Amino acid sequence: MSSLFFRFVANAVALAVAVWVVDGITLGDGDADTGARAVTLCVVALIFGAVNVVVKPIVSFFSLPLLILTLGLFTLVINAAMLGLTAALSGDAFNVDGFGAAFWGGLIISIVSWAVNLVLDRD
Structure with missing residues (x-):
């Protein structure tokens, strides 16, 4: 658990960093x-x-x-597609503007979530 x-x-944390770093990714109402x-x-x-x-x-x-x-390397394209699908399922709560933003957001999310899991998961 x-x-x-x-x-x-x-x-x-990874989504927050992606929203902060990538210009084409926005979270909810500003x-x-x-x-x-x-x-x-x-x-x-x-x-x-859930999408992942x-x-x-x-x-x-x-x-x-x-x-x-x-x-x-096609994993980067899959990650971008999963981020785009998340934006589509989230409605107005989460927006990704185009494939470029999804690509860079997916790359950042992958790196940040790997690092956070490395730090937090000490099993």
Whole structure:
């Protein structure tokens, strides 16, 4: 159970960093207070986690030839697609403007969530 919580925290932190760094990624209403933005970030992190658990393995399986051909670099495209799907499922709570923003956001989210999981998960 704690591993699931650590993944949720890692996703939330990684999404927050992506919103902060990438210009084309926005979180909710810009006029909302900090508490409302934190709740929105938690909801988006839950949606992002669910997309990564349910959809990403299926997409990765069907794109296995491309993953092998590109030596795994196609994973960056898959991560961008998962971020775009999260934005589509989130409605107005989370917006990604184009593939470029999704690509860089997916790269940043991958790196930050790896680092946070490395620090938090001490099992």
